[in-house]
Amino acid sequence: MKLLSELSEQELIEEAKNILYKRMLNEGKELDSPKAVRDYLHLALGEEEREVFAVIFLNNRHQVIEFEKMFFGTIDSSAVYPREIAKAALKHNSAALIIAHNHPSGDMTPSNADKQITTRIVDAMGLLDIRVLDHFIVGNDSPYSFAEHGLL
Template identity: 55%
Template sequence: MNNYSEYQQEAIRVALSAIQQTLTNSDVMNSPEEVQNYLTLKLADEPDEWFGVMFLTSQHRLIRFERLFRGTINASQVHVRVIARKALELNAAALILAHNHPSGIAEPSGADQRITTNIKDAMEVFDVKVLDHFIVSPDESCSFAMRGML
C-alpha cells in the first residue's frame, strides 16, 4: 500500500487527528480538494470498505457525515432507501457520496458507477442533488464529478 515506516504512519495519524478536530459541521465545502481532504481523513485508512455520505445544506454546509455501510476488503452493500431516509431526516439539500478502496487503488469500478447513478436518480425524486462521489485510499483519490462521470 504505502511505503511509510510504522513511526511515520503514527505521526501521520496524529497529524490527521489534529486536523480533523478543527473541522466542524458548519464548514462549507467550497472545492473538490477540501472535500477530498475531509473524506481522506474520514475513510482512507480503514481496513474494510466503508460507504459514507456527506449531507449538506443548500449552501453546501456540512450537516453531517455518516458512514452508512460497512463491507469487506473489496465491497460493501449500499441501500438507496437508507440514504434517502437519512437525507430526508436531516433535511439535506445535497449529498456527496464517498467510499474507500482499502486496496489503495481509487479507480471506480462498474459497480461504483452503477450505484452512483442509482442514488442520483433516486434522490432527484426528493429534490436532493448528488454533487459528487469520491473514492479515497491512503495514496490517491477519485472524484466522479471532476472526471465528468456524474
C-alpha cells in the same frame, strides 16, 4: 490531561483527526473546493481496512450538516442501499450530499458496480430534490472524483 510531548505518535494522530473533524463538522465550513473535500475524506476513510461507504450531508449553502459512515463491507465490496441514504438525507434535512467510499486495495479505479450504484443514488435523490454533488473513491493517492471525470 497530557502535554503534547507526553502523547504517543498514534495519540497525536488521533488528536489531529479529532480537531479536523470538529472544524469540518461544527464550524459550518463550506465544502467549496474539491481539495477540502479530498483532504477530509482521505482523513476519514483512508485508513479503513474494509470497504466503508459514507455520506456528507450538506445544506443548501453546501455547509456540512453531518458526516456519516453508513455501510460497512468486506475488503472488496459493500452493500449500499439508496433507500437508507434517502432516509438519512431527509432526517438531516439535506439539500445536497457527497457520497464516498474507500478501496482498501488502494486502487481508486471505479468499478462497474461503483458506477451503477452512483447512478441509482443520483436517481433516487433526484426524486427528492436532493443534489448529489460528487462521489469520491478514497485509496492510496488523492481521492478520485466522479464529477471531475465526467461520470456524474
